[in-house]
Amino acid sequence: MVRRTHRADVFSAIAEPRRREVIAVLADGEAHAVNEIVFRMKMAQPAVSKHLGALRKAGVVTVVKRGQHRMYRLNGEGLRPVHEWVKVFERYWTHQVDEIKRRAERKALERMSRVDAGPNKKKEE
Amino acid sequence: MVRRTHRADVFSAIAEPRRREVIAVLADGEAHAVNEIVFRMKMAQPAVSKHLGALRKAGVVTVVKRGQHRMYRLNGEGLRPVHEWVKVFERYWTHQVDEIKRRAERKALERMSRVDAGPNKKKEE
DNA sequence: TTGACATATTCCTAAATAGGAATATATATT
């Protein structure tokens, strides 16, 4: 199998819910010590350190040593690729009726008059 | 271990690069048959079907049967949570010097005058 | 019905990964 690794990818970094929690803690733009994050997240210290490491590799946070502490700070720019990627689809939910929307509606009508979207009560989980 | 599953999460769905490729193919808002995606992505059909299944569970695509084909269409709204989440950080890279930025700059100066951000040439990978 | 085609599913395996426990490392304090 090939499975070219995408560990350091920002998209993978933010896929993990606990890491989004870490980001939420750092969202104020201030530098925070690991212990503070540990306390706020009620999570074991090694786990937090690992998540911070992953976020750092992905370029989402930066570290600075300060005495015996390591101060982590959000690097918002690291999230920019995600924003750039997803904002393209913004027009799907804004209410302006643009070409995408008109096309979808037209197709929906076609589908209705064609009837082939049957019941389909499979395991939907 | 707890590890509460987040498979059906949109963030996890788009973390996989091939799935973002699938989304790119569907980005025109039109319905596409699986085989077309297979052809465009140069990827094995079962793999594509699995990715489509994952995207469907995450609510990012919809399916409609049409004869022997299954037509997949992007459901842009499924990506909305990602956009809502990430847009909060947009101010980090826009050039307006807001409070976040001033704070970061102030802190940076403090750090410089404190000197404790030493060399630190560890394995950075 | 038979066969061609489109798609999904199952089984398998190698790799990734979160988190726990224990330990290592670094720094501060006495």
Add this chain to the structure above:
DNA sequence: AATATATATTCCTATTTAGGAATATGTCAA
């Protein structure tokens, strides 16, 4: 030096997962 504190790392394991191969399912066409 000895100890406490802060953080990282290593080892372990259970779980997830991408993709390949084979197969099953569903639908159309002759």
